[in-house]
Amino acid sequence: MQPYQYKSLLDNHDLINRLQDSATQYGNNRAYGELSSSYELENMNPELLYYGMIMANKYDNAEGYYHVFASLSSPNTGETLNQLDKRTRSLAIYYLLKSYELGEESAKYKVDEIFGKKIPKSSYYLQEFVKAELAPITTSRKTVPINKSSASKN
Numbered sequence: 001m002q003p004y005q006y007k008s009l010l011d012n013h014d015l016i017n018r019l020q021d022s023a024t025q026y027g028n029n030r031a032y033g034e035l036s037s038s039y040e041l042e043n044m045n046p047e048l049l050y051y052g053m054i055m056a057n058k059y060d061n062a063e064g065y066y067h068v069f070a071s072l073s074s075p076n077t078g079e080t081l082n083q084l085d086k087r088t089r090s091l092a093i094y095y096l097l098k099s100y101e102l103g104e105e106s107a108k109y110k111v112d113e114i115f116g117k118k119i120p121k122s123s124y125y126l127q128e129f130v131k132a133e134l135a136p137i138t139t140s141r142k143t144v145p146i147n148k149s150s151a152s153k154n
Contacts, residue, residue, distance in 0.1 A: 008038065008041070008042060009034065009038040010038050010039075010042055010044075016035070016038070018031075019031045019032075019034055019035040020035060020051065023035055023051060023054070023055060024051065024054045024055075024058075027055070027058065027059035027061070029055075029059075029061060029063075032051065032055050032061065032063065032064065033063065035051060036048055036051065036052065036063065036064075036067055039051070045071045045074075046071075048067050048070075048071055049067070049068060049071035049072070051064070051067075052064040052065070052066075052067030052068045052071060053068050055067075056068055056095065056098070056099075060102065061102075062098075062099050062102035062103055062104035062107070063099070063104055063106075065095045065096070065098045065099035065102065065104065065107075066095070066096070066099040066104045066106050066107050068092075068095040069092050069093070069095040069096040069099060069107070069110075072084070072088055072091060072092035072095065073089075073092040073096075081093075081114075086128075086132045087129060087132045087133060090125050090126075090128040090129035090132055091125075091129045093114075093125045094122050094125035094126045094128075094129060095122075096110060096111060096114075097111065097119070097120065097121065097122035097125060098122040100119070100122075101121075101122055
């Protein structure tokens, strides 16, 4: 008897392509679930982030929102949520809270861990992200405002 050999779903390129198409073109939650599970098992965060963003933003998929949060807040660098820059942290928390608001089970535990009983609305963190995005970028030498006139000078 031969020992069990793990065979990744990702080895079946035709199946993966069908799952990707079904998830992104039609919002198929089951296809996305299979696809995201495979990406998680193989630690493929960039792919999980990409398909999670499509499912979250296009189809309002709770699991997709959670995967975006997980990808942004747990990069392979080992940084924690509190070590992220303000923009990325605000965006990550927005996706976590949106997932929570849509009933994602995994998000409930993480929200409780971060916020306890006083849970803000996801829209608060989206506003925080926008404020941070519109604020000037500070570099070690100078502050660079973000506007059309500065972008056109480059």
